[in-house]
Amino acid sequence: MDLATVIGSILGWILMVTAILIGGSSLLGFIDPPSIMVVIGGSCAVIMVAFPFESIKRLPTVCMQTIFTKPSSPLALITTLVEFAEVARRDGILSLEAAASEVDDDFIKRGIQMAVDGTDPELIELIMEAELENQIMRHQQSRGILDGIGKYAPAMGMIGTLIGLVAMLAQMDDPSKIGAGMAVALLTTLYGALIANLIFLPMSDKLALRSKEEVLMKTIIIQGVMSIQSGDNPRIVEQKLHTYLPPTIRDAEAAKAAA
Amino acid sequence: MDLATVIGSILGWILMVTAILIGGSSLLGFIDPPSIMVVIGGSCAVIMVAFPFESIKRLPTVCMQTIFTKPSSPLALITTLVEFAEVARRDGILSLEAAASEVDDDFIKRGIQMAVDGTDPELIELIMEAELENQIMRHQQSRGILDGIGKYAPAMGMIGTLIGLVAMLAQMDDPSKIGAGMAVALLTTLYGALIANLIFLPMSDKLALRSKEEVLMKTIIIQGVMSIQSGDNPRIVEQKLHTYLPPTIRDAEAAKAAA
Amino acid sequence: MDLATVIGSILGWILMVTAILIGGSSLLGFIDPPSIMVVIGGSCAVIMVAFPFESIKRLPTVCMQTIFTKPSSPLALITTLVEFAEVARRDGILSLEAAASEVDDDFIKRGIQMAVDGTDPELIELIMEAELENQIMRHQQSRGILDGIGKYAPAMGMIGTLIGLVAMLAQMDDPSKIGAGMAVALLTTLYGALIANLIFLPMSDKLALRSKEEVLMKTIIIQGVMSIQSGDNPRIVEQKLHTYLPPTIRDAEAAKAAA
């Protein structure tokens, strides 16, 4: 579970509410149902035009992905792959079948299985690379709808403010009401900015990073399976895969090995 | 038919009208013929300069494409292609001629026909890839005009507001009319924002996704035809093509197969 | 001649003038020589810093290109190339010399001439591809100056408005003149927006499309010449080149052939 997402989200809203209360205003002054309708309703409407139903239905799942993710550990992954390389070298590649079935990562399992089945190395690489590329594309589509809300919510906020301003200016009989009118008009811009900057844009950023991490893991797996399949020396496999680790982790690892 | 586009479009406008009415204004106050003329007329004029006549004539068709699209099902497509691979393996590739003629997708038909005709594999791939690339280019051009309106309509709105402001400020004799003057001046900005954000930009987004879906379908077809042509084992064909499916569909499929 | 450019340009300005007149202002109120000097003069000065003299001298020619262009017909081009392929197949490639000399497209002529001369196919492709790439680069440079004006004119407009505002605010003795002062200050922003959005940015968009059309034509020619040179069957040549046509044209063509 990604606590940072949860804490950050809650903290952000608490700060905004506190800022309003400290400023001596009541929270009620910041809640205007028609404004909420324009910004949230309008964004929903536009999102329905901009994205297919299936993407919209997956929106809650996508948002949840920013909170629930199994942490990825490239180091543990490399250790597993190097062990596999040792087993393959010692007992032959067929002996990997049992070991692989215990891993709970589907991608490794399928890769090792293909190697065990004696599938042509080029075909293994082709299939695994295609899967990686298609996954990247799917991740981009998932993020697309978050970015879409991050783009259209502020636009809806601006449209709401323009509607409010036009309405207020057209009936400017009582100057004492101008302030209140403008306050309400500005609320939609505020809503749009909050929805975009406090919720959807940072979520999209986090998913982008998670996607990159997953790509790194899958890249290591592809490299590892290809190395194992070609019967590389386990030391070479380790050396190849360690290039994917940041120097800090690598040094800690080396220190541990030396100790 | 893409109901989301239709519902979203109608919902968006209903929300905007409701927001105006709830605010206590009359809709009439938001309709100003000269402002409409500047924004819509001006955008049309600029679009005529920016795009060739043929593109402009195709605009209604392009807009309709966001509503009327046959849903694409990669899973059904893969099933069809795997069946073809089985037929080709069992009865020879020539036996595909009849089967292919029943498919109503022109792209598969042409691909299979070339394979049946014994066309050189490299030439088949070249022709099919070229067609895919040219289709991508044509889709981009179709979207180009939607994006163009999404760019120029707000610019025309800003120009209209500037014209209105200059006119109002230059003859500011009666301060009581300032409000009304500014209200009218802001209307063009509102029109520009609505045209861009409620109609054309989300339509362009949807077309972009539809285009990606079609590219995925055509990519699967090319991969499938090439595999069938080279006499691949149907299981390999299936495995290769399944990498294009998201894991959720793949798992559901596997569960069904196991059941 | 590209009528759309001409009609759109005239229509745009008529609409702007009408909008001003309908609003009850006189056109004279929108013409302020010092503001024109700041925006147009300033843009010219900046363009001289940003672009070399030769590019600036070519600006009128570049603008004319958005109006005067020979329409490109990929279908006619393909027909010509397929005919050439038939002649080459029937009477030998040398017999193309006469046919090619009658085409008025220099690029085809040079390509066929090299094929007739027995130039090495790789060299033909190299030379023709290089010419295509260099043409794309030259087109981008031509558009660069249009985009440059589209970028700097609004900036000059903003600078003019700032100068006007500072001048007005600094000597705000007579409040009744504030309106007139702001009106004049806003004029430069209006000028900048008009110059960019009504003239140069849409022209740049049109040139971009024209450039893509020319690239498509030249790509078809290269593909055709290479096919003819390698002695491809005219049917194969046709099939290869038809992938560059949109399906609608292709279907119309097929219907005509069947009729």
Added chain:
Amino acid sequence: MDLATVIGSILGWILMVTAILIGGSSLLGFIDPPSIMVVIGGSCAVIMVAFPFESIKRLPTVCMQTIFTKPSSPLALITTLVEFAEVARRDGILSLEAAASEVDDDFIKRGIQMAVDGTDPELIELIMEAELENQIMRHQQSRGILDGIGKYAPAMGMIGTLIGLVAMLAQMDDPSKIGAGMAVALLTTLYGALIANLIFLPMSDKLALRSKEEVLMKTIIIQGVMSIQSGDNPRIVEQKLHTYLPPTIRDAEAAKAAA
């Protein structure tokens, strides 16, 4: 140590404070705790949503990297590599083991060690290129969080200003307080702009340049190790590597050699 970063950072804040004091305001008028809370607190909250904890923990280290960097000298590096090439040519590649162990750059050491070990040249290149690419990716991630703050801090500033404006406009009873209210509302926009433009965005720019320098150094090392490994003439090695130097350094070098 990068003095420019330190001096520039201090200078920037001194200038801002001086500007405030010269304008006759007291610094206290520019410090508003709730505004600071909204902008800094809000940015922290959003950054927690947008980035994983590990990235946030590394933020101080990343910022320090803009100050503490060992200066990179491509010329000294090339001299070292050419010396290695001479040693390898004269005494055999095995004699490099001792020399390499004295260099304090890990990347050269590992490269030379692999060459000495007789590792396959393609594998050496593969491993070193992979390390370079992974380093580029890690640098981009480090900068990502700086850019993230540079993007969200101004957004939080705008949100704070909107909250302040709405609060002020809603309770506009005493017109004399409007000024003070707006002043406070604008403070958050000011904070956001300062945080982004005076701290994080320039830091990100500097890291980008440092990263490019490191990439250049590593590229030279890879090229050098590959050349040494293949037994190139030291003169050729020098000539190849000198192409990475700017002409000014190269000329100075040539002048020195000739002297």
Added chain:
Amino acid sequence: MDLATVIGSILGWILMVTAILIGGSSLLGFIDPPSIMVVIGGSCAVIMVAFPFESIKRLPTVCMQTIFTKPSSPLALITTLVEFAEVARRDGILSLEAAASEVDDDFIKRGIQMAVDGTDPELIELIMEAELENQIMRHQQSRGILDGIGKYAPAMGMIGTLIGLVAMLAQMDDPSKIGAGMAVALLTTLYGALIANLIFLPMSDKLALRSKEEVLMKTIIIQGVMSIQSGDNPRIVEQKLHTYLPPTIRDAEAAKAAA
């Protein structure tokens, strides 16, 4: 010398000063030392954080490059290279040594020298391509600092205006001073816009074009040297290199040749 840069720069400032004077203001009203300090000083400070000292030291040189450039003539260059090809074909490649030593372009000299020395063609291409790529990278870095000022100067201008507005609004005792206060506050925005749009951004644009011209020249040289080295017929060399010329120059050339 690039007169356009000089004339444009001077013209731009004359126009701005004239616009101020015509508007009836005194120039002095537009000069405010603290504002200048915030914008220019602040930009310098930020640039020190964002760029290394060496880049900042090279800034005057980089600016001078927009004024002093030797005009590049691809046509003359091609003529020279074709002559070299003729000499090489007639008298052998060794006879080029003397001819090459008379050219004052270092890049041709080194290229021809390597060809004369019998260096491996692939190595010549590698070295020359590397030099070209490294030059492109260095040019981008030079422009980076111009773009950096073009980005940070307006940001500093906005920060200055915010400081001015907050100061003014906080002490709004005397309404008659509001105008003057706002005028001064807006000055920093004006300065930022002038520095970016009248000086550094157009300079960066010009350098980008100059860089492209130099790349074209070097590309022609590489192509020419490779052709000469492989003993191509001078006619083929000419034909290959002429593809880099725009059709207008080529036609003029052909007309001259025919005359």
